[in-house]
Amino acid sequence: MSRRSSRVSMTGDNGEFYLECKAAYLSIYESVKDEIDSVEDLVQVLQQAGRNPSKKVLAKYWKSDTEHLTFDEFVDICKKEKATTADDLMKAFRKIDINGDGYISLEELYKIMTTKGEKMSRSDVKKMIDEVDENKDGRLDYGEFCKMIMETTEECKKVSRKIMEKKELKRRKEDQTKTSYSERPMSASSRSNKGASLAGSRKSLLSVDDLPKPSPRNKKSKGPAAASLAKLSEPKNLKEWTHATSKGMFYIDEETEKLLCHQYNLKLTEDTSVWITIQPIKTRCQADSDQVIDTGLFILRDKPDEDGNVLITFTRHRDAKGKYGVKCSLDAGNYRIIPFTTASRLKKRESDPSSTAKLLQLKDGKYTITKAFRKVLEDIFDLSDLDGNGTMSREEFNWYNIRTSDEEVGDDEWEVVEERLELEDGEITKNGFLQLNEMEAEDSNGDEDDMWVTLESLGINKELVMDEACPFVIDVYTEDCDDAEFKVDAIEDMMDKLQRPLCQSVMEKGEATKVKGMKDLTMYTYMSDTRATIVVDNKSYSSVRLNLDCSGSRNCLTNQPSLDETFSVKSQSQIIAYHFTPKNEDDEWNVKCEESIQK
Template sequence: MSRRSSRASMGGDNGEFYLECKAAYLSIYDSIKDEIESEEDLVQVLQQAGRNPSKKVLAKYWKADTENLAFDDFVEICKKEKATTADDLMKAFRKIDINGDGYISLEELYKIMTTKGEKMTRSEVKKMIDDVDENKDGRLDYGEFCKMIMETTEECKKMSRKIMEKKEQKRRREDQIKTSDSRAGSQVSLKSTTSLRSHNERPMSASSRSTKGASLAGSRKSLLSVDDLPKPSPRNKKSKGAAASTLSKLTEPKNLKEWTHTPSKGMFFLDEDTGNLLCHQYDLKLTEDTSVWITIQPLKSRCLADVDHVVDTGLFILRDKPDEDGNVLVSFTKHRDAKGKYGVKCSMDAGDYRIIPFTTGSRLKKREADPSSSAKLLQNKDGKYTISRAFRKALEDIFDLSDLDGNGTMSREEFNWYNIRTSDEEVGDDEWEVVEERLELENGEITKNGFLQLNELEAEDSNGDEDDMWVTLESLGFNKNLVMDEACPFLIDVYTEDCDDAEFKVAAIEEMMDKLQRPLCQSVMEKGEASKIKGMKDLTMYTYMSDTRATVVLDNKSYSTVQVNLDCTGSQNCLTNRPSLDETFTVKSQSQIIAYHFTPDNEDEEWNIKCTEIIQK
């Protein structure tokens, strides 16, 4: 995209348009000289300018080879992509009006506000409605809905103008008074998408990249000074004895055999494109207050790579809705037995919960290289294509792992989750009708033989083309030798003492960290050891260390974006989720990031974490 000047000869409406663009930009960045460095930040600054770009629109401006965009590029985009129109509002109204009665109720708006973007509490959503609900019937008609949106937009514009004016006033003062001890830290009070702000704080934009500027509301200056940079702050190493020496049996509840038991299998996957971790995630519904014991362990399968170690598996228990303090974290697994099973016991109130499996990524990683040869999936017998013996074995293993409840057959729901992962499509009524007509079923569920029949039918129709079959296999973590090396199956067992009708079922296959970033950081900050980083009073490193996992979180409470180099090369007997033990991290203002996960390489030996931090200019 060309970087033509957008400022030349702007007057009247054009001048007003330019000022709106500038105000929107300066509500995110310190200066219009700063560049947009990610697609995520492009979305936020466009939203600040009253645009709501779709993925298709974004793809036009942020392409695979785009590294950054300048302010002038942003102005050009705003020229082409118009602000929200009446038609857009009508479409949005109809989408939120789930029952189509011409009104948006508190429940309908609350559902949207707690599933999309920044989460809001019920009281916040109610206040939004009350502010514009002119006839006080507790719901919004189209006119009231439009008023709510437009008032929010105007309020946002006014705030952006105020921010711009404050920054320009400060810049003029700084131009007039240049002193040798001027501060290097930015003071822009802006939130990152991974911020651990309390639930009732208003959402704020992405952080600035500049090292100059004023805070969003004239907040205090960052305590990062030039004199303090760069000075390494070595830490005492955090050591653990041999993990194996502490691992024996989990302390299970004594009367566990009397508790209600619900199991489910699942899998961790590595996304083929991004390398991010995906996993089955679960809803747990409790109708009674009860003690709960939950375990998770990796599953063995003949299709898995033959390795000495087991992939670390844990889980987090989250509330379906935040508590009064804005927290969703209930508990997480801390203890493990010698075979790799993690367990956690807690008392839980009746209600809805989300169970998210967790692995550090220190063992389950993208393969370094593909095998030089490929297994044959099909064979031609008398002019008819059938699945090969090796492929049949892999399919049998896939069936066993996709049979989530372990009853020996695959239900429609289980087949649907298999289909979502392998083809990104749900099983419709027509497709299931074909399954019922052509495949072997037992009690309305697909048998293993029926699953093999399905693949034989696909082989017959393939004309020898194996491409679609490889897409399926690769989505499940198989390499060209039919070894599952980019996925890890697991088993979760849920036991409830006083709730006989607990419901535990798969709710999604999603990126593991989508809902886990905030509660994982919270767990480290609550349970870990805090270390102030020299050179910046508002920057803290938290290190959580159990017998089998260590996690490092950086918490930046200042109003500056800061870069921190963490050199952990002095650590011993460690595996990490990062490519290197010496990396530089950008921590946006008022936010937290997960810097490192560690696990012991050899559990029979002592392991320790030693990090040295340097704040970089």
């Protein structure tokens, strides 16, 4: 259906239908020109329009070779697939009423909302019941259940219509003034879209058993990862937002072999929309490779919510240059920003190089740094200049010192820096940093050991190649908070604070498969265009050993030593079993996993 034909029919009932479709679309996307680029997004926008598509229905419109759907194609789907009927409601009611007593209890509704569809807390589910529980018996009869669904659907329509009207009003003002301003992102806004989001959670009850749940045993990508990578959908008026930036690095700790990284604190004094990106940095001392080391971000609350959760959101979309980005709305407060990598490409080196580069040379009776060492030091300075202003502040020098010597820079040490090194506005220049290393070279009497300790702590091998570290840059944009504070908070084990949020993200966004042979053992698989992650959730009171044979996967790299591993999962716990990335992004890739319980 062409865009022109749909607009011509905007009269009477057809016009109201079109507006409802448009409002549903704009509650998720910024413009009707945006395209639906995944089956998950198709489910979401159809739910906003009051539809609850089954797996069979989705297969009619999202085929194996489908890459995207336009707004007009979405309108056409809504014409063919009718909104929820009374019969649909009765079927849904009977599915949720597990014991068949004619009522839906808090436990029955909570079980559905924590195993299927969008995940909700117990308190959120109780609020849903309380809103329509007229006789206050703590459960829903059929009439109350229907009221909950239908009132939520109408609320969703109203919220969607308001979002659409606000965006169109802003566009008209922009057209009149001929400015470059564009609408504020609304799809992730907790303030304006809160009702629509809750509506989506409630409406998903209608077909929880019919939604597509491909088994992680054979999870296929849509095709080559590179084919689906495009320019990130960043806010159009981004130049007007407040910008803060910081560099950082992933390091493989030489002793523990854990992945360490810079971690950040974001302080907001006002509620605001944010746009945050992370991208790997290429330096001269890195190993030559056409493949990008994957990076990502998790945004966490500073303190857990009432259910003990800290996860707010994480990056899922990436462009062809390796940049990941995420948009969301945050309330005033403190947040932790933690970088993430699957470590499928960033691994401990298998062996040391056969040759060792020279760091020092004897010249005119004294030791100085070699030309090759100087180039590496210049790269190190650039990476340690976290804010990219061309100089190294005391705080930046302190983070460099913590990483390379496990010690902070004291007042006495900083006084020496101020006295002996070249500074600019109280910060160390690149020439001053080289002076520091020249002084150390002169004092060394030709002993390079301490210098190699520094280099190895930064992931640089004996040939002066950075092969056990990955530098990155993070950019934070805030729309309504002009004094946002974004700075390094620690250099710590990446998974120390990410273990639970990462498991939560996979269990919320991934697809679940029950493991045969054990009732309370579930395997979740999350798969994006460039990453797949498998989490195993053991809700039983017994520990279990689970073998996952993924050797049938194609074109995959993984963080594990092999594609056939056995994992121990303690009772009442979750583990991250595998991360995968495509070995070659220009080729199709798939994850195939066969699981078996080990006795």
